[in-house]
Amino acid sequence: MAAYIARRIGQALLVIWLAYTLVFLAVQLLPNDPVTIFLSADAAANPETIAAMKAQYGYDQPLLIQYFSQLAGLFRGDFGYSLASGQPVAERIGAVAGSTLVLASSAFVTAVVFAVLLVASATLARRTWLKRLIINLPPLFAAVPVFWLGLVLLQLLSIQLGVMSLFPDGSFASIAVPVLVLAVHVSAPIAQVLLKSVDNVYAQPFVDVLRAKGASPSWIFFRHTLKNAAAPAMTISGITVGTLLAGSVITETVFARSGLGQVVLQSVTAQDVALVQGLVLITATAFVVVNLVVDLLYPLLDPRILKSGTHGAPRALVA
Amino acid sequence: MSIKLEEPLTKVAVQQSAPAGTLAPVEIVPSSKKKSGALSSPVFWLTCAPLIMVLGWALVPSLFSGLDPISGVPAEKFQAPGFAHWFGTDHLGRDVFARVVHGTSQTLLTAGLAVTIGLVAGTGLGLLAATAGRAADAVTMRLIDVLLAVPGFLVSLIIVTAFAPGPISLGIGVGIASIASFARVVRSEVLRVRSLDYVEAAFMNGGTYWSVVFKHILPNSCGPVLALLAVDLGVAILAISGLGFLGFGSPPPTPEWGLLISEGRQYLASAWWLTTLPGVVIVVVVILLAGLGRQLHKIFRF
Numbered sequence: 010m011a012a013y014i015a016r017r018i019g020q021a022l023l024v025i026w027l028a029y030t031l032v033f034l035a036v037q038l039l040p041n042d043p044v045t046i047f048l049s050a051d052a053a054a055n056p057e058t059i060a061a062m063k064a065q066y067g068y069d070q071p072l073l074i075q076y077f078s079q080l081a082g083l084f085r086g087d088f089g090y091s092l093a094s095g096q097p098v099a100e101r102i103g104a105v106a107g108s109t110l111v112l113a114s115s116a117f118v119t120a121v122v123f124a125v126l127l128v129a130s131a132t133l134a135r136r137t138w139l140k141r142l143i144i145n146l147p148p149l150f151a152a153v154p155v156f157w158l159g160l161v162l163l164q165l166l167s168i169q170l171g172v173m174s175l176f177p178d179g180s181f182a183s184i185a186v187p188v189l190v191l192a193v194h195v196s197a198p199i200a201q202v203l204l205k206s207v208d209n210v211y212a213q214p215f216v217d218v219l220r221a222k223g224a225s226p227s228w229i230f231f232r233h234t235l236k237n238a239a240a241p242a243m244t245i246s247g248i249t250v251g252t253l254l255a256g257s258v259i260t261e262t263v264f265a266r267s268g269l270g271q272v273v274l275q276s277v278t279a280q281d282v283a284l285v286q287g288l289v290l291i292t293a294t295a296f297v298v299v300n301l302v303v304d305l306l307y308p309l310l311d312p313r314i315l316k317s318g319t320h321g322a323p324r325a326l327v328a
Numbered sequence: 329m330s331i332k333l334e335e336p337l338t339k340v341a342v343q344q345s346a347p348a349g350t351l352a353p354v355e356i357v358p359s360s361k362k363k364s365g366a367l368s369s370p371v372f373w374l375t376c377a378p379l380i381m382v383l384g385w386a387l388v389p390s391l392f393s394g395l396d397p398i399s400g401v402p403a404e405k406f407q408a409p410g411f412a413h414w415f416g417t418d419h420l421g422r423d424v425f426a427r428v429v430h431g432t433s434q435t436l437l438t439a440g441l442a443v444t445i446g447l448v449a450g451t452g453l454g455l456l457a458a459t460a461g462r463a464a465d466a467v468t469m470r471l472i473d474v475l476l477a478v479p480g481f482l483v484s485l486i487i488v489t490a491f492a493p494g495p496i497s498l499g500i501g502v503g504i505a506s507i508a509s510f511a512r513v514v515r516s517e518v519l520r521v522r523s524l525d526y527v528e529a530a531f532m533n534g535g536t537y538w539s540v541v542f543k544h545i546l547p548n549s550c551g552p553v554l555a556l557l558a559v560d561l562g563v564a565i566l567a568i569s570g571l572g573f574l575g576f577g578s579p580p581p582t583p584e585w586g587l588l589i590s591e592g593r594q595y596l597a598s599a600w601w602l603t604t605l606p607g608v609v610i611v612v613v614v615i616l617l618a619g620l621g622r623q624l625h626k627i628f629r630f
Contacts, residue, residue, distance in 0.1 A: 020470075020473075023470060024470060024473045024474055024477055025477075027470060027471070027473075027474045028474045028477055028478055031474060031478075032478070032486075035486065036486075036490075039490045046489075046490055148615060148618050148619075149611075149615060151614075151618065152562065152566070152610075152611050152614035152615040152618060153611050154566055154569055154570060154573075154586075154589075154607060154610055154611070155570065156569075156570060156573045156586075156589065156590075157589060157603070157604075157607035157610065157611070160589065160592075160593060160596060160603045160604075160607070161603065161604055161607065163596065164596050164597075164600050164603065164604070168596065168597050168600075175596075248476065250479075251476075251477075251478075251479030251480065251481065251482075252479070254479055254481065254482075255479055255480075255481030255482075255567075255570070258481070258574070259570055259573065259574065262573075262574060263593075273485065274574065274575075276489065277485055277488055277489045277493075277576065280489055280490070281489070282486070282489055282490055285482070285485050285486050285489045286486070288482060288485075289478055289482045289483075289485075289486060292478070292479055292482055293474075293477045293478045296476075296477045296478075296479070297477050300477075
């Protein structure tokens with residue numbers, strides 16, 4: 010168990026370090042440094058201003074020193090400075106992340122509940138046509154653009170029916186509708202994986218035994234199948250972190266909510282590479298941490314994971 | 329080496345246990361039958377036909393809509409969908425259907441660029457992971473983890489921030505995001521194919537690494553990759569229209585699908601068709617591409 014945890018944590022740290030290195034290299038590969046890009050829209054910027062700003066943010070240091078000082082900052086939770094406002098990236102994002110986190114996490118919970126309900130009703134449906142209909146819903150959800158669904162619901166609910174306002178006013182509908190829009194999109198991959206995994210479990214002999222013993226279909230599904238089928242769905246749920254972020258930014262724009270979306274749009278318009286770089290690192294860290302938690306929860310669901318050890322890596326084709 | 333020698337020996341022993349003198353009946357290969365069955369199934373062509381039409385929109389838009397997508401007739405602004413204007417007209421009196429049709433090439437080109445980047449880089453990485461030994465596999469898989477950890481959305485944002493917003497920046501960003509899924513599929517397919525007997529035979533015939541990879545391994549592992557290609561094109565269209573909606577794609581007069589919906593947003597209260605109908609086109613195209621992916625998967629599953 011301890012070895013498993015240590016290995017996973019080591020892998021997570023490795024991925025964060027690699028992500029940092031890749032992003033750092035990518036920024037170096039840009040034709041200009043972040044300060045020059047940021048000031049390129051500013052006609053009044055003379056070489057002295059650029060040089061002064063570079064010195065202030067440390068972009069005039071040798072590359073290796075920049076690399077290691079930024080890496081050291083990462084461990085202290087310092088993700089660099091926004092060029093547009095001069096604020097630390099972590100502070101700037103922390104100030105608005107709350108509302109985005111509320112949106113994303115409620116959407117995630119809704120999506121998981123939604124996916125489980127969908128798969129349960131597909132599995133327990135008596136009529137074949139109903140089953141087929143439900144099975145075809147996740148591919149449909151996956152194909153619907155978040156911004157389009159948001160706009161159509163906004164049009165329908167606030168303009169045609171008048172049950173919600175066009176702008177966030179704190180009412181239940183103005184919170185529930187964005188959450189629902191995001192949840193529909195996020196639930197699609199979870200439901201698809203869960204459906205397949207439930208099918209695999211149903212093919213196992215123990216389900217026949219349960220049936221022979223007279224267990225009801227819902228008992229078999231909720232008491233025995235769901236837990237056995239949950240592992241792959243958990244993996245895919247961890248991977249939806251990226252989708253949640255992109256979806257939140259778009260949902261916030263559609264529903265005129267304040268949050269991370271605004272910061273993202275502003276930083277891109279202002280060509281603030283440093284802020285976007287910090288955002289990428291924070292998101293990558295969040296992604297890795299969430300997936301680490303999923304990996305650590307895995308053995309609770311399926312203790313066999315601990316015994317199998319590393320799965321065989323392929324040998325070279327020609328030795 | 330001893331293990332390798334044992335394997336054929338046991339096989340020979342099994343064969344000899346069969347009654348001597350009678351030829352073992354040749355098993356009917358069901359795969360070719362299945363193949364033609366799927367290709368002649370109406371579902372396959374029902375999926376393909378609209379997609380071919382959309383391809384036609386991209387190649388020769390004027391054939392499908394004779395109206396001008398850029399300059400409209402001001403007198404005909406905000407007309408509801410009808411026989412004259414299938415998708416209605418916008419605030420400048422431009423035909424929305426014409427704009428959707430003429431925007432197809434922009435959206436498909438950007439998505440095509442993204443998918444090409446994902447395919448080429450993903451195939452390279454997957455092949456490297458599966459054939460170049462354990463160390464290469466470990467490094468490549470961690471690299472894929474990193475690509476998964478950084479959301480494609482943000483990769484696109486870095487590129488759009490550093491360069492000007494535009495279709496090429498978008499295509500590259502979305503393409504980098506899709507490398508990981510291609511690499512994973514190629515890796516698992518190559519791992520499956522390389523353990524087959526004919527790969528061993530090709531090496532025994534004096535084949536080099538590259539000749540075997542290109543003549544035997546890659547062609548035989550392309551099925552699932554092709555299926556992923558169709559699905560990923562749909563995913564790329566979704567991502568690109570989303571970023572286009574945020575304003576990171578082509579600048580306004582260009583009719584791009586995401587931008588069309590974003591422009592229609594200002595008239596949400598008065599003209600529902602400006603946002604709803606172009607979106608329906610996106611949904612239908614993405615669903616059809618996902619369906620095509622499923623069909624291709626069936627065709628190539630032996």
